[in-house]
Amino acid sequence: MGIVTVATTPQADLHDLDTSAARVEEEGDDAVRRAAGTGESSRASRHWWDRNADEYQDEHGEFLGDDRFTWCPEGLDEADARLLGDVAGRDVLEIGAGAAQCSRWLAARDARPVALDISYRQLQHSRRIDLGRGTTPVAVVQADAAVLPFADASFDLACSAYGAVPFSADTAALMREVHRVLRPGGRWVFSVTHPIRWAFPDEPGVEGLTATSSYFDRTPYVEQDEQGRATYVEHHRTVGDRVRELVAAGFRLVDLVEPEWPAGLEQEWGGWSPLRGRLIPGTAIFVAERG
Numbered sequence: 001m002g003i004v005t006v007a008t009t010p011q012a013d014l015h016d017l018d019t020s021a022a023r024v025e026e027e028g029d030d031a032v033r034r035a036a037g038t039g040e041s042s043r044a045s046r047h048w049w050d051r052n053a054d055e056y057q058d059e060h061g062e063f064l065g066d067d068r069f070t071w072c073p074e075g076l077d078e079a080d081a082r083l084l085g086d087v088a089g090r091d092v093l094e095i096g097a098g099a100a101q102c103s104r105w106l107a108a109r110d111a112r113p114v115a116l117d118i119s120y121r122q123l124q125h126s127r128r129i130d131l132g133r134g135t136t137p138v139a140v141v142q143a144d145a146a147v148l149p150f151a152d153a154s155f156d157l158a159c160s161a162y163g164a165v166p167f168s169a170d171t172a173a174l175m176r177e178v179h180r181v182l183r184p185g186g187r188w189v190f191s192v193t194h195p196i197r198w199a200f201p202d203e204p205g206v207e208g209l210t211a212t213s214s215y216f217d218r219t220p221y222v223e224q225d226e227q228g229r230a231t232y233v234e235h236h237r238t239v240g241d242r243v244r245e246l247v248a249a250g251f252r253l254v255d256l257v258e259p260e261w262p263a264g265l266e267q268e269w270g271g272w273s274p275l276r277g278r279l280i281p282g283t284a285i286f287v288a289e290r291g
């Protein structure tokens with residue numbers, strides 16, 4: 001099976017990347033807090049992740065591992081946490097899968113995963129890893145999580161490790177989409193930056209320990225080029241917002257996991273560091289069940 005592309009993003013132009021030009025543009029980008037809707041956010045994400053997938057996999061591929069499903073920079077593994085429950089024989093949708101490391105771990109445990117991502121380049125890395133291992137390729141689909149290209153009740157489980165959720169403008173709609181494609185009783189587990197981190201600068205050092213923004217300010221973080229076009233967007237929701245969006249979509253919240261920084265882990269990941277991790281949570285993992 002090749003990479004199935006489903007153009008669910010408005011005005012999708014999926015293969016028109018000029019990565020060298022785009023990289024130059026990025027250097028002059030401004031970081032601002034301003035509104036960014038669904039179309040603008042999805043377009044920015046698709047292009048940003050296509051341009052940066054190589055660097056992301058280069059930098060984090062070793063941590064993400066060859067046979068590992070990790071939820072977060074704190075290194076909480078599904079093998080230990082078992083937030084999805086039994087996975088053998090289950091149809092699993094991984095959303096914002098990147099190079100599908102989690103799906104590969106699931107397939108090795110007899111699950112039937114489908115790895116979905118908006119970035120074609122990220123999914124090409126999935127192919128690269130499968131080819132290198134000589135294993136059956138993970139089924140991958142290029143699509144926007146805002147409009148999942150699957151029939152109702154197609155999956156037993158859905159998961160996302162820092163996948164599409166932080167990058168989507170309308171996460172209430174995303175929750176409804178996940179609810180639609182899950183079977184009754186199905187679990188939906190996703191990790192995101194812990195909402196409290198939005199009050200602090202995204203820095204691994206001491207400067208990342210002083211609150212400088214309001215936790216309650218939901219204005220998106222946007223990097224934009226000289227023409228004011230968004231090149232990277234992240235969206236903030238408070239803990240309460242996330243709970244309300246899940247419940248409104250028809251989910252029951254089962255757990256909210258805040259992994260602690262483990263003793264002995266010295267590896268930083270962007271703004272996630274041992275210094276900050278020992279003082280404030282870096283990740284929130286929501287565990288929900290479809291009614």
Ligand SMILES: C[S@@+](CC[C@H](N)C(=O)[O-])C[C@H]1O[C@@H](n2cnc3c(N)ncnc32)[C@H](O)[C@@H]1O
Nearest residue numbers: 045049096097098118119144145161163164167
């Ligand atoms: C931080 S990476 C995480 C990737 C992977 N889960 C991991 O742990 O390495 C975020 C991923 O979400 C994907 N993404 C962002 N917005 C998306 C959207 N609207 N729909 C689907 N995928 C999206 C990006 O392309 C990227 O691969």
